[in-house]
Amino acid sequence: MRETTVGIGSGAENVTELGTSDMVLNIGPQHPSTHGVLRLKLVLDGERIVSAEPVVGYMHRGAEKLFEARDYRQIVMLANRHDWLSAFSNELGVVLAVERMLGMEVPERAVWLRTLLAELNRVLNHLMFLGSYPLELGGITPVFYAFEGRETLQHVLEEASGGRMHYMFNRVGGLKEDLPAGWTGRVRAAVAQVRAQMGRIDDLVLGNEIFRGRTAGVGVLAPELVHAYGVSGPIARASGVDFDLRRDEPYLAYGELGDVLRVAVREEGDCLARFECLLEQTHVSLDLADACLDRIAGLAPGPVNLRLPKVLKAPEGHTYAWTENPLGVNGYYLVSRGDKTPWRLKLRSASYNNIQALTELLPGTLVADMVAILGSMFFVVGDIDK
């Protein structure tokens, strides 16, 4: 990289015709390089970013307030929408919190099926970013391969739940309904197919010199910043923060999957490491899905849900449930006063914390790298703004 600094003499800064002044550049809310409506307010000194401020809230839908006027089945419908790429995992956090409040024991088959579906959902989410990140860096092809894999998985998920994105398949006490006959076999085939195609992303993107040149060493996120900003998920693990709730505080059936679950960790903390983490996690999730299918085949026949009372009321009290969502740690702080609606349901979404780190990550970098860094933060604007 060559930099040219043109000196124009001291005192020139006060002369408007000759002196340079910082430029404020808005990236978004409507901009081709942003996903959705995240707005970044950049202060530029030439090509270099002096300060960056993510301006959030353009897509605020008041999800938390809406939760307070919905019963627990309706909340599932709202909760799967804030992060539209990981709908199943979002539903999961809500029902886990309510089940904990009720002291409910979920049938074993439901637990394993939830684990399977959560992992398939993780693959779907990661494939989206594995495809869209090269797209932002100018490589148009990988997104088509990624979407081919997504389509394969979406098809089996639609067969079970009826939805391609908003599954609405979790219920307090289990799942909505049982699987169609022969579904597990088709999932196995879909997982095998996606796994067979994953090599294309390795070959096409990961080894590509241009891709490596634009991502290696760019946007290094220090582990201290990860801790300071509460960054989580693949982004935190790419900076060497080895924290994964699936392993460190197992929920669902993850406790029994310890031999399959490998946590992808990198030390570099740059854009390339974040991408590698995401790619490795996708492979692990496909293995986990296979392991779940093996276990489900061996389970005794049984129900996938519990009979619920007509009016479901969570007892008075509060609980905090957190899950390892595809993009990071999602937390649900549920406070109930014994009504059929929560008194408060605080949502801690991963993307919100993750993009705050941009304030520290962007200053000092060039505008051209901004896109690479922004894309590598793997966020969903709905998840930021809730």
Added chain:
Amino acid sequence: MAPLPGRGLAKGLAVTLRTMTRRSVTAQYPDVQPELPPRSRGVIGLLEENCTVCMLCARECPDWCIYIDSHKETLPAADPGARARTRNVLDRFAIDFSLCMYCGICIEVCPFDALFWSPEFEYAETDIHELTHERDRLREWMWTVPAPPALDPAAEEPKEVAAARKTADKQAAAAAAAREAAAAPAAVSPSPDSAEEQQDS
């Protein structure tokens, strides 16, 4: 890093080349219709005969996009001694699909199976008001509702099948008891077929 400069690019081009020799996976949508599973949530059909205007669907809908109007009708007494009965008559049943979030709660809560999912999805409109489907349009969707898929062998029996089995078992037990009672005097031999028939029904 790749030892040879440009090796990564060559590898990528090889992927592209391999893909070029394969058939494309894209389907030309309006010409090729997607194959949708029976559970697909496309549109909601209404079977009016089953609706009792209990309003559960309209109340449980998270964004209140179901509109129901009804009035009470008094049926004249059947016998001179009986009292007149009132019943609800449905005047309007409409779902505003511009608001609908396709969660399926209305279908889940309907106690009389009046609402069903259909995988049909081609009902885009140029005017948003047209997306409010009135009862006649909702009824048309009813004829596109597919049969539900068979369940996984490890699944619990559907409650309809379980209820039918319970009734059948009860009838079979009653028939067996009747046969035993008949066999004891041995005077009148009941035809074993009738018991069998009853069991079948």
